Amino acid sequence: MDWSKIKTIFIITFLILDVYLLFQFMKxxxxxKYEVNTEASFEEKLKADEITYGELPKxxxxxxxxxAKPKIFTQEDMAKLKGQKASFTEPSSSLMITLEKPLKLSGxxxxxxxxxxxxxxxxxxxxxxxWKKNDELRTITYFQQYETFPLYQNxxxxxTFHYNEKNQIVSYQQSYLEGMEELTEKEEILRPIKAIExxxxxxxxxxxxxxxxxxxxxxTLVQLAASQVLAPTWRFEVNDKESLFVNxxxxxxxxxxxxxxxxxx
Numbered sequence: 053m054d055w056s057k058i059k060t061i062f063i064i065t066f067l068i069l070d071v072y073l074l075f076q077f078m079k080x081x082x083x084x085k086y087e088v089n090t091e092a093s094f095e096e097k098l099k100a101d102e103i104t105y106g107e108l109p110k111x112x113x114x115x116x117x118x119x120a121k122p123k124i125f126t127q128e129d130m131a132k133l134k135g136q137k138a139s140f141t142e143p144s145s146s147l148m149i150t151l152e153k154p155l156k157l158s159g160x161x162x163x164x165x166x167x168x169x170x171x172x173x174x175x176x177x178x179x180x181x182x183w184k185k186n187d188e189l190r191t192i193t194y195f196q197q198y199e200t201f202p203l204y205q206n207x208x209x210x211x212t213f214h215y216n217e218k219n220q221i222v223s224y225q226q227s228y229l230e231g232m233e234e235l236t237e238k239e240e241i242l243r244p245i246k247a248i249e250x251x252x253x254x255x256x257x258x259x260x261x262x263x264x265x266x267x268x269x270x271x272t273l274v275q276l277a278a279s280q281v282l283a284p285t286w287r288f289e290v291n292d293k294e295s296l297f298v299n300x301x302x303x304x305x306x307x308x309x310x311x312x313x314x315x316x317x
Contacts, residue, residue, distance in 0.1 A: 154220035
């Protein structure tokens with residue numbers, strides 16, 4: 053084969069390669085263009101419905117599935133409690149504790165008031181974070197956390213304080229998840245704007261709403277007899293009172309009702 057024919061073959065080959073690369077570039081550009089247009093269109097819908105939100109995380113966040121199991125409390129655990137009486141039958145995954153001396157709260161409760169008590173008087177107390185105070189039920193609820201991420205509405209990982217009409221904590225109920233393990237490698241999760249879009253499309257995010265807080269935590273994906281699988285979950289606080297949850301991997305809306313979690317299809 054002479055040199056001119058070899059050159060011709062190389063030129064044709066590179067031309068084909070250039071056409072292929074150009075095609076791939078156009079394809080990616082069009083995909084990105086479509087995504088930008090879709091987001092712009094969604095922003096217009098939010099504006100029309102007078103739905104607003106603050107600054108959202110801009111960087112891509114990675115997370116993974118976790119596994120854990122309810123801790124079984126023993127008499128050895130009870131021996132660590134001072135000035136408290138435990139009501140439970142060993143073995144048990146839930147403690148009912150009565151304080152021998154009620155703990156007085158201020159008129160305007162702040163979570164910092166219970167920080168020392170949790171740290172010094174509650175088993176693993178420093179691994180819980182404040183969730184809410186319910187004046188009607190006279191309860192103060194704390195959720196267990198993994199690293200800095202709260203475990204939302206997990207009956208196997210929370211503390212519920214009970215206070216009386218004198219604004220004194222008289223008892224609490226506790227459960228705890230142990231043996232936290234990472235089941236998978238970290239993967240990119242759904243961007244919060246996409247989760248908001250899902251809430252809007254399903255009619256869960258109502259017109260004239262303001263998203264006042266956005267945070268990432270975990271919720272139970274699969275509940276087994278002796279353990280459970282936890283999935284990363286976006287939480288959107290609306291108008292400083294209502295919380296909406298979206299599975300950060302699958303994009304399903306999570307509805308916590310009567311301690312049961314249902315996905316809105």
